[in-house]
Amino acid sequence: MNWITRIISVADKIKTAVRKRATKSEIAASKYISCHGVPTEKKIIEENNFVCPECNFHHYQTPSQRFDMWFGKNNWTKIDSPKVADPDPYRWEDKKKYTDRLKEAKKITGQDNAILSCEAKINDIDIVVSAVNFKFIGGSISLNEGENVLASVQTAIEKKCPYIFVSGSGGMRMMTNMLSLMQMTRMTIAINELKKNNLPYLVVVASPSTGGLQASIASTGDICIGERGATMAFAGKRIVEATTKTELPNNFQTVEWQMEKGQVDIVLDRKDILPTIEKLLSILLKKNSVISTEENETKKNTQSLSKVAS
Numbered sequence: 001m002n003w004i005t006r007i008i009s010v011a012d013k014i015k016t017a018v019r020k021r022a023t024k025s026e027i028a029a030s031k032y033i034s035c036h037g038v039p040t041e042k043k044i045i046e047e048n049n050f051v052c053p054e055c056n057f058h059h060y061q062t063p064s065q066r067f068d069m070w071f072g073k074n075n076w077t078k079i080d081s082p083k084v085a086d087p088d089p090y091r092w093e094d095k096k097k098y099t100d101r102l103k104e105a106k107k108i109t110g111q112d113n114a115i116l117s118c119e120a121k122i123n124d125i126d127i128v129v130s131a132v133n134f135k136f137i138g139g140s141i142s143l144n145e146g147e148n149v150l151a152s153v154q155t156a157i158e159k160k161c162p163y164i165f166v167s168g169s170g171g172m173r174m175m176t177n178m179l180s181l182m183q184m185t186r187m188t189i190a191i192n193e194l195k196k197n198n199l200p201y202l203v204v205v206a207s208p209s210t211g212g213l214q215a216s217i218a219s220t221g222d223i224c225i226g227e228r229g230a231t232m233a234f235a236g237k238r239i240v241e242a243t244t245k246t247e248l249p250n251n252f253q254t255v256e257w258q259m260e261k262g263q264v265d266i267v268l269d270r271k272d273i274l275p276t277i278e279k280l281l282s283i284l285l286k287k288n289s290v291i292s293t294e295e296n297e298t299k300k301n302t303q304s305l306s307k308v309a310s
């Protein structure tokens with residue numbers, strides 16, 4: 001084989017490899033997903049709440065999947081929010097019309113907007129939870145998403161119960177421009193109202209949490225819980241690297257790195273998040289506390305003393 005035939009055979013191999021690359025729909029239809037360098041059965045990962053049992057990698061989990069995991073199917077009630085009259089005031093069009101993108105996102109996720117909110121109970125405590133669906137135009141925030149957060153916070157205030165926000169967003173939606181950016185202020189004002197009512201506000205940072213949402217309400221929680229391995233950032237790593245011209249560590253902008261810097265309070269595996277929220281809320285609300293605190297011990301001792309006395 002001379003050098004010309006060798007080059008031709010290499011070129012043929014490259015062509016075959018390129019041709020064989022799976023399409024998006026083929027990947028979606030496949031029974032396997034790539035994890036820890038090998039094809040892994042999707043079913044195995046799904047049954048473990050989308051966490052790989054081999055390498056503990058936390059795969060993406062949608063809001064409804066998370067609510068089902070936390071509260072059980074049919075044990076949570078969706079909060080409906082008012083819909084804005086015109087979600088596309090700029091008549092935005094890039095490769096596609098924005099209105100078509102919205103239709104597509106609604107079809108994929110089954111949601112009206114990128115945020116799904118619900119009322120539920122944990123450990124007999126009423127709670128309101130909102131979670132962002134990254135599959136809805138990258139979890140970006142626009143007018144209807146802002147309305148959803150406002151309606152959910154309002155529900156929490158009316159019910160006098162804690163509010164939990166599970167972030168996972170690419171930021172504010174560029175198709176609605178300034179009107180999206182305005183939601184950062186509106187949502188932050190809503191959270192301030194919650195805090196004025198002395199109601200706990202917890203944030204769970206799921207991957208990826210970036211941009212404007214991270215620069216507003218996802219950073220104002222009384223307690224911030226990071227989900228193992230999640231990205232938490234404002235601008236992306238490459239942008240920071242290019243701007244500051246510095247070499248950044250491998251774990252840069254992970255919740256583990258953010259915890260070292262004081263931005264995150266605790267990093268937990270997905271399975272441990274709800275039990276931890278239960279404990280935190282029972283302490284914050286001084287209700288059904290499962291934690292041995294000085295106050296609980298005193299209460300317990302007094303109760304046993306009065307039992308003996310009677």
Ligand SMILES: [Zn+2]
Pocket residue numbers: 035036040052053054055056057
């Ligand atoms: Zn894995």
